[in-house]
Amino acid sequence: MYIDLLTKLKNAQKAGKASIKLPYTTMDFAIAEVLAKRGFIASVAKKGRAPKRVMEVELKYEGAKGAISGMNFLSVPSRRLFTGYTNLRPVKQGFGIAVLSTPKGIVTNSEARKQKVGGQLLFEIW
Numbered sequence: 111m112y113i114d115l116l117t118k119l120k121n122a123q124k125a126g127k128a129s130i131k132l133p134y135t136t137m138d139f140a141i142a143e144v145l146a147k148r149g150f151i152a153s154v155a156k157k158g159r160a161p162k163r164v165m166e167v168e169l170k171y172e173g174a175k176g177a178i179s180g181m182n183f184l185s186v187p188s189r190r191l192f193t194g195y196t197n198l199r200p201v202k203q204g205f206g207i208a209v210l211s212t213p214k215g216i217v218t219n220s221e222a223r224k225q226k227v228g229g230q231l232l233f234e235i236w
Contacts, residue, residue, distance in 0.1 A: 112141050112233070116235070119169070120178055122169060132167060134156060134164055137211075140215060141232075144209060144217070151169055151178075179236055180235070182235075183233050185232055192230050197228075198228075201219065201236060202236040208233070209234075210229045211232055212225075212230075
């Protein structure tokens with residue numbers, strides 16, 4: 111689940127790790143690709159074959175600080191939040207992103223507004 115992915119990313123970054131290996135799932139890989147594209151992690155790659163496939167994530171640092179300074183989980187298993195594209199607003203006055211699960215895949219709030227598609231709000235990260 112993406113909550114576990116993000117928690118492990120933040121903990122590894124606080125510990126000063128260069129990279130981490132995580133179990134591969136399609137959704138987690140899509141989220142990691144969005145984070146890499148927006149500059150919160152350096153890179154992500156699939157390793158191995160089907161039953162033992164893992165993701166290797168290279169963490170990104172800005173000086174001594176990590177690129178991820180905070181996050182907020184919006185949808186949790188007990189409460190799902192859905193929104194239309196017209197209700198999407200900037201996160202931290204444009205310094206962060208919100209990630210959505212839409213019919214067109216995992217996208218950020220700005221991409222969802224451009225594509226005019228709403229969906230389930232997953233988390234905010236800055």
